[in-house]
Amino acid sequence: xxxxxxxxxxxxxxxxxxxxxxxxxxxxxxxxxxxxxxxxxxxxxxxxxxxxxxxxxxxxxxxxxxxxxxxxxxxxxxxxxxxxxxxxxxxxxxxxxxxxxxxxxxxxxxxxxxxxxxxxxxxxxxxxxxxxxxxxxxxxxxxxxxxxxxxxxxxxxxxxxxxxxxxxxxxxxxxxxxxxxxxxxxxxxxxxxxxxxxxxxxxxxxxxxxxxxxxxxxxxxxxxxxxxxxxxxxxxxxxxxxxxxxxxxxxxxxxxxxxxxxxxxxxxxxxxxxxxxxxxxxxxxxxxxxxxxxxxxxxxxxxxxxxxxxxxxxxxxxxxxxxxx
Amino acid sequence: xxxxxxxxxxxxxxxxxxxxxxxxxxxxxxxxxxxxxxxxxxxxxxxxxxxxxxxxxxxxxxxxxxxxxxxxxxxxxxxxxxxxxxxxxxxxxxxxxxxxxxxxxxxxxxxxxxxxxxxxxxxxxxxxxxxxxxxxxxxxxxxxxxxxxxxxxxxxxxxxxxxxxxxxxxxxxxxxxxxxxxxxxxxxxxxxxxxxxxxxxxxxxxxxxxxxxxxxxxxxxxxxxxxxxxxxxxxxxxxxxxxxxxxxxxxxxxxxxxxxxxxxxxxxxxxxxxxxxxxxxxxxxxxxxxxxxxxxxxxxxxxxxxxxxxxxxxxxxxxxxxxxxxxxxxxxxxxxxxxxxxxxxxxxxxxxxxxxxxxxxxxxxxxxxxxxxxxxxxxxxxxxxxxxxxxxxxxxxxxxxxxxxxxxxxxxxxxxxxxxxxxxxxxxxxxxxxxxxxxxxxxxxxxxxxxxxxxxxxxxxxxxxxxxxxxxxxxxxxxxxxxxxxxxxxxxxx
Numbered sequence: 001x002x003x004x005x006x007x008x009x010x011x012x013x014x015x016x017x018x019x020x021x022x023x024x025x026x027x028x029x030x031x032x033x034x035x036x037x038x039x040x041x042x043x044x045x046x047x048x049x050x051x052x053x054x055x056x057x058x059x060x061x062x063x064x065x066x067x068x069x070x071x072x073x074x075x076x077x078x079x080x081x082x083x084x085x086x087x088x089x090x091x092x093x094x095x096x097x098x099x100x101x102x103x104x105x106x107x108x109x110x111x112x113x114x115x116x117x118x119x120x121x122x123x124x125x126x127x128x129x130x131x132x133x134x135x136x137x138x139x140x141x142x143x144x145x146x147x148x149x150x151x152x153x154x155x156x157x158x159x160x161x162x163x164x165x166x167x168x169x170x171x172x173x174x175x176x177x178x179x180x181x182x183x184x185x186x187x188x189x190x191x192x193x194x195x196x197x198x199x200x201x202x203x204x205x206x207x208x209x210x211x212x213x214x215x216x217x218x219x220x221x222x223x224x225x226x227x228x229x230x231x232x233x234x235x236x237x238x239x240x241x242x243x244x245x246x247x248x249x250x251x252x253x254x255x256x257x258x259x260x261x262x263x264x265x266x267x268x269x270x271x272x273x274x275x276x277x278x279x280x281x282x283x284x285x286x287x288x289x290x291x292x293x294x295x296x297x298x299x300x301x302x303x304x305x306x307x308x309x310x311x312x313x314x315x316x317x318x319x320x321x322x323x324x325x
Numbered sequence: 326x327x328x329x330x331x332x333x334x335x336x337x338x339x340x341x342x343x344x345x346x347x348x349x350x351x352x353x354x355x356x357x358x359x360x361x362x363x364x365x366x367x368x369x370x371x372x373x374x375x376x377x378x379x380x381x382x383x384x385x386x387x388x389x390x391x392x393x394x395x396x397x398x399x400x401x402x403x404x405x406x407x408x409x410x411x412x413x414x415x416x417x418x419x420x421x422x423x424x425x426x427x428x429x430x431x432x433x434x435x436x437x438x439x440x441x442x443x444x445x446x447x448x449x450x451x452x453x454x455x456x457x458x459x460x461x462x463x464x465x466x467x468x469x470x471x472x473x474x475x476x477x478x479x480x481x482x483x484x485x486x487x488x489x490x491x492x493x494x495x496x497x498x499x500x501x502x503x504x505x506x507x508x509x510x511x512x513x514x515x516x517x518x519x520x521x522x523x524x525x526x527x528x529x530x531x532x533x534x535x536x537x538x539x540x541x542x543x544x545x546x547x548x549x550x551x552x553x554x555x556x557x558x559x560x561x562x563x564x565x566x567x568x569x570x571x572x573x574x575x576x577x578x579x580x581x582x583x584x585x586x587x588x589x590x591x592x593x594x595x596x597x598x599x600x601x602x603x604x605x606x607x608x609x610x611x612x613x614x615x616x617x618x619x620x621x622x623x624x625x626x627x628x629x630x631x632x633x634x635x636x637x638x639x640x641x642x643x644x645x646x647x648x649x650x651x652x653x654x655x656x657x658x659x660x661x662x663x664x665x666x667x668x669x670x671x672x673x674x675x676x677x678x679x680x681x682x683x684x685x686x687x688x689x690x691x692x693x694x695x696x697x698x699x700x701x702x703x704x705x706x707x708x709x710x711x712x713x714x715x716x717x718x719x720x721x722x723x724x725x726x727x728x729x730x731x732x733x734x735x736x737x738x739x740x741x742x743x744x745x746x747x748x749x750x751x752x753x754x755x756x757x758x759x760x761x762x763x764x765x766x767x768x769x770x771x772x773x774x775x776x777x778x779x780x781x782x783x784x785x786x787x788x789x790x791x792x793x794x795x796x797x798x799x800x801x802x803x804x805x806x807x808x809x810x811x812x813x814x815x816x817x818x819x
Binding site: 001002003004005092096097099100103106107110111114158251309310 | 378379380381550554555560561563564565566567568572573574575576578579589590591592
């Protein structure tokens with residue numbers, strides 16, 4: 001398939017996944033803030049940190065409040081990672097590959113965009129939960145439509161690769177930020193708030209129910225274990241990397257345990273680390289350090305994917321000649 | 326909503342005769358619409374419009390940055406063409422394109438028609454669409470114009486005339502296909518009862534034709550559609566056609582010349598391209614052969630083309646034959662190459678480079694439509710009866726300064742079709758653009774084509790960039806009977 005088309009499919013999936021994650025963060029935070037008595041802006045700062053855009057926020061808005069945080073994360077078009085910007089970018093990418101994806105996929109993304117667009121114009125949020133739930137549903141619907149209307153060939157695998165790398169990155173970030181907010185709050189240990197806060201962390205990753213089924217009691221270490229190392233929970237980092245690898249190998253025709261390019265090598269190495277990781281070792285290294293290192297490695301995989309597939313060099317003088325002309 | 330108060334106001338109406346009676350073939354449609362309860366028709370129109378928006382069937386408007394996408398306005402009352410009218414138009418269109426194709430081939434090779442002085446040599450060689458780099462080219466099967474969209478209009482006398490030949494990259498066919506889909510959803514029953522000729526063959530025909538013209542010796546050719554990119558006004562169509570044919574849609578940056586062949590960049594390296602349906606102007610195709618500053622083009626493409634390594638549809642240089650000045654000579658061109666009388670007439674055309682005709686034009690600016698020969702899309706036009714004295718003066722000045730670049734035609738009483746205006750029907754002017762595919766085996770004319778409608782009251786400009794919309798066009802079967810592509814079995818009601 002065309003490199004440009006692969007690139008667009010990869011990104012349209014990343015962007016719609018990103019929009020979904022931002023919606024989920026905000027929704028979980030919103031609910032949590034309602035449960036905590038002395039709620040002010042303090043729950044919203046970490047949310048801005050999760051997306052990695054705190055510097056831009058400070059420049060545009062100054063001090064964090066709930067209203068400003070939501071405006072920034074949902075509607076602000078100056079924020080390239082706001083829900084509005086992400087869905088717009090997903091749609092623009094889809095528009096450039098409309099002939100390749102199914103009409104149903106395009107129609108869903110287009111409707112998704114029109115929904116956000118009209119909400120942005122109204123600028124009201126009477127029922128925030130409903131709004132965020134609609135966004136998550138729109139994204140889930142898109143995934144379902146993609147799976148059931150598009151050939152599960154190269155293009156589909158590029159899409160899934162993008163989505164899974166994005167999701168792994170977001171789970172890492174939310175874990176990183178929330179863990180450090182939650183950990184020092186010794187006052188809360190054993191109090192009802194303890195459960196509320198850890199519950200909110202799980203809900204940010206839509207993991208609450210599945211965690212309960214797997215581990216039962218709320219236990220910070222088990223939560224970390226679940227969100228990082230579980231191989232069955234679809235938002236766990238390990239699951240995401242495993243699925244990414246499987247898509248990458250569908251694309252290259254490679255086998256697990258071997259590699260033929262930089263992307264496969266990087267992702268394979270990262271995945272092997274997860275395959276044989278233990279929670280004890282992770283905490284020994286320091287959770288924060290581990291998360292930051294993994295985030296960086298995922299970023300590198302993304303860069304390699306781009307170099308290998310989206311801007312391939314022609315092994316001949318033709319491109320050089322073209323560049324000279 | 327009913328047609329009771331509808332008036333044809335002295336214009337030729339496509340659905341009603343001058344007595345206000347439904348024309349044969351349209352009677353069933355009128356009857357069914359009249360029978361609809363209250364606001365049902367408005368409801369269906371709304372449903373159709375929101376479907377268009379959700380499908381993202383939009384076009385881009387130049388010079389309008391904030392709101393770059395618009396739905397192409399669509400009116401759900403179809404335009405109906407009788408079988409016996411179509412039986413004249415179809416051979417007429419084939420005849421015309423055959424002759425124009427001969428003309429282009431001749432101009433870029435032997436130039437017999439110029440030597441025989443049928444048409445002034447300098448007029449052709451100075452035409453804006455004439456491309457010197459095309460001299461001596463021999464496209465596969467001698468076909469230059471693979472895809473044509475000829476603009477027809479019906480005058481007050483009820484006769485069809487050719488208004489313009491679009492031989493470069495005619496657009497709009499995707500709207501025909503989407504409009505039809507929408508109509509079948511909106512009016513399944515009436516559609517079924519009316520026996521309408523199908524249009525959905527077009528993408529198959531197009532793909533067949535493109536595969537036929539592949540360079541010799543290529544077994545299963547790789548066909549691509551080439552678009553200037555998502556900001557092009559017809560991007561939706563490029564993408565739609567690629568999708569319907571199941572072929573890649575490429576941009577210039579996806580293509581390169583490698584060892585003399587056209588290649589595209591894929592995730593698995595370079596892959597050869599055999600046939601390009603290009604939707605990009607000649608000028609931008611290859612900076613080596615045409616405009617040097619083209620960022621969209623593929624350097625070396627023309628070289629590969631002239632070596633027969635790749636086929637292009639349409640061939641470069643076809644614009645020489647849809648020049649508005651050359652238009653005036655098309656009847657002569659038909660006689661010269663085919664030794665036949667033109668089946669569809671030209672609109673009477675005054676050429677400002679002929680002194681006597683220029684004088685007439687200058688004296689009758691208030692009655693004529695003046696067109697700059699190098700402009701299209703409804704730009705650079707003076708519509709005499711709707712113009713002010715200042716505008717006429719301005720055009721007189723321009724014509725005197727450069728007579729070669731202007732033609733004039735009598736104002737046509739374009740025929741009208743009812744459109745929905747809030748809660749009632751009003752007549753609006755329409756034209757018709759059928760699409761023609763010129764293959765190595767036969768010529769295919771899509772039954773019907775795009776009916777464009779000037780939605781502004783009294784306006785004669787149907788271009789989408791100037792407030793035009795579209796309608797579905799129903800060419801009826803001669804024998805009657807159910808529509809071959811009808812979605813339902815025969816039932817009563819709509």
